[in-house]
Amino acid sequence: MFQNQGLKAIALFEGTKGVFVLLVGFELLHLLGADVQNSSQQIVHHLGLDHGALAGVFRRLLDQISNSSVRMMAVVALLYATLRLVEAVGLWLARPWAEWLAIISGSLYIPVEMYKLIQHPTLIRILITLGNVALVYYLIRRRRGGRSNLSPSQPF
Structure with missing residues (x-):
């Protein structure tokens, strides 16, 4: 019983990563059809990243965001999340x-x-x-x- 506690801890960690990335992927899908640049700028502003040394970098990145790039990021996030969750279940089951x-x-x-x-x-x-x-x-x-x-x- 105790020999699998390490695996279960790792499984919980990997599962948490998987759920987090899954939520990010769904949030990216939610951005589709919306004004992607405006939504992204609001997120950057909310996080306080629109001032200071990195402000120009974030503005340039936001100008390049399109629905197709958001869709691609969402697909990659969902695939990564699936891998993490499958790994977590497998580790949990040893x-x-x-x-x-x-x-x-x-x-x-x-x-x-x-x-x-x-x-x-x-x-x-x-x-x-x-x-x-x-x-x-x-x-x-x-x-x-x-x-x-x-x-x-x-x-x-």
């Missing part, structure tokens, strides 16, 4: 394929996180990178089950 999926997807982020950390180190980037490395390490150790090789005991 399925080996879900562990391998989490190892692969988590490992893909590490080089990007390291690059960002080297370019502009912040406490949050350090914590994210260390957390992801720890998560991948935990899952690899779990899959190895004390063996010296990385071959899965139950491939699928």
Whole structure:
């Protein structure tokens, strides 16, 4: 029972990410048919991002937003959310394929996180990178089950 608590914690984390991105995807779909530039400008204004050094960057980005780009972002968000939610359910049920999926997807982020950390180190980037490395390490150790090789005991 206690051996799956780590997996369940990771499943909850991945599921939370999936739900969050799913909500973002639905919100993007909600923008379709509306005045995308106006809606986006209202969001940027509400977040207080329309003043200061980044204001020009946000204005240029908002000028380039179209219904087709919003649709594409929504599709990508929904696909990503689906992957995270499927992974979360698989981890919750302690399925080996879900562990391998989490190892692969988590490992893909590490080089990007390291690059960002080297370019502009912040406490949050350090914590994210260390957390992801720890998560991948935990899952690899779990899959190895004390063996010296990385071959899965139950491939699928």
